[in-house]
Amino acid sequence: MKIMRPMGAVGIVASAALVLAACSQESSSGNTPTSGAASAATATASVACGGKTPLSGEGSTAQKTAVDIFSQEYAKACPGQTVNYNATGSGAGVKQFNAKQVDFGGSDSPLSGADVDAAKTRCGGNPAWNLPLVVGPISIAYKINGVTSLTLTPEVAAKIFNGQIKTWNDPALVAINPGVSLPSTPIQVFSRSDESGTTDNFQHYLAAAGKGAWTQGTGKAFKGGVGNGAQGSNGVASAVRAADGAIGYMESSYVTNGLTAAKLDSGSGAVELTPQNVAKALDAASFKAPGTNDLAMDLDKIYASNTPGAYPLLLTTYELVCSKGYDADTAKAVKAFLTVSATTAQQPIANKGFVPLPQSLQDKVLTAVNAIS
Structure with missing residues (x-):
């Protein structure tokens, strides 16, 4: 799927700093958590290196840059341990994981439908888990002179x-932008002409949060019926x-x-796109299977939420893993790789523009990783 490319916005990266420490070959002693914003995850987990090498993974192209960095940090933490990740798209990743051709899959969306049962069969009759490790926001960007x-x-x-509002000085826009001089310039809408996970997430956001204004549906193809497409x-x-x-x-x-990226007002005031504000949305995240280690997020609930100061328009990619069913060597290596990915490796991917896991989500991921056997 052609979704998230890593964000390069300097302001976002600068404010996303984490305090993370590298791991030694056999283990990394617990680091003292930093105090401060909930958006800054900290490396507090020990890593038991060893087991299968190389690990194999396949799937989402959206997380390719992040997984490459995860692999580099894993090799630093556990010398001699490597990961081969083939970025062929989410569909292929799910297929190859379910066929037991790779140790983990990468997907832009959690397992669903028949794939849930297929993954359970692949894992020896045990559930597969969706673990979110790469998060990035979507912006609504504009250019209006002045x-x-x-x-x-x-x-x-x-x-x-969807074309109902046609000019920038429409009363609906004026009402939510007091003090801003909006011109009578016609609005020119641009969307993706190719099928895209970004489009799918964006349309889910409009459907979930738009109070019935978006009736065009969701999916990877833009359905608004207005404007022009671009590749x-x-x-x-x-x-x-x-x-x-x-x-x-x-x-x-x-x-x-x-x-310029527009601010979003979900009902509690305008919110800028920053890592901290995205993290607030993640802190309030709902999960499709609450109380379990399957961390598939209910993004529609995030999109429709009205958490003060939260920027809700985001997407996430998952690592698909077996809860049980691996041989001992594979389980050990998978757990080590995912532990590094969720902790130490979050700083380097933040430097590439992704939003680091907030502490609340990192804790849930580490709990799930520790339970893999």
């Missing part, structure tokens, strides 16, 4: 992207950048050179 601050509600965003997020960003009055959705790395 306008440097814009707030959108989910309902207004839905009406822009990839880079194409959307270039199209928006070239046209006064333009707006589009994209991964935040593309909000550069004349583009």
Whole structure:
């Protein structure tokens, strides 16, 4: 799936700093957690190295950069241990995991439908778990000459992207942007012309949070029926950048050179896109199987939430693993790799623009990893 490319926005990276320590070959002693914002995860887990090498994984292209960094940090923590990850797309990752061709899968969405039973069979009759390790927000970016601050509600965003709101000085926009001089410029909507997980997540957000304004449905293809399409997020960003009055959705790395990300107001005030604000949304995350170690997130509930200060428009990718059913060597290596990925490796991927796991989610991931056998 063609979703998240790592964000390069300097402001986001600068504010996403973590305090993480490297692990030794056999173990890393518990590091003292840092105090401060809940958005900063800390490396507190010990790593027992050893077991199978190389580990094999396949799937999501969205998390390829992050998994490469996970692998590098794993090799530092556990010299001699390696991971081979083949970025062929989420569908292939699920298929290969279920066929027992790889040790873990990478997916832009949790297992569902027949794949749940297929994964259970692959794991020797034991459930497979969805563990979220890579998180990134989606921005709604715009270019309006003379306008440097814009707030959108989910309902207004839905009406822009399905063509109900046609000019920037529409009363609905004026009402939620007091003090901002909005021109009569026509709104030019740009969307992805190719099928994309970013589009799917964006349309789920509009459907979940838009108070009924989005009735066009969801899916990887844009269904708003308005505007123009462009290939990839880079194409959307270039199209928006070239046209006064333009707006589009994209991964935040593309909000550069004349583009500005809109603030989102879910009902508790305008919220900027920052790692801390994304983490607040994750802190309030709901899970499809609460009370278990299967951490498939109910993103629709995040999208529709009204948590003060939370930026809810995000996407996540998962590592698909067996809860039980691995041989001892594979289980040991999988647990070591995932422990490093959830802790020490979160700082380097933050430097590539992803949003680090907040402490609340990191704790849940580590609990699940420790339970793998």
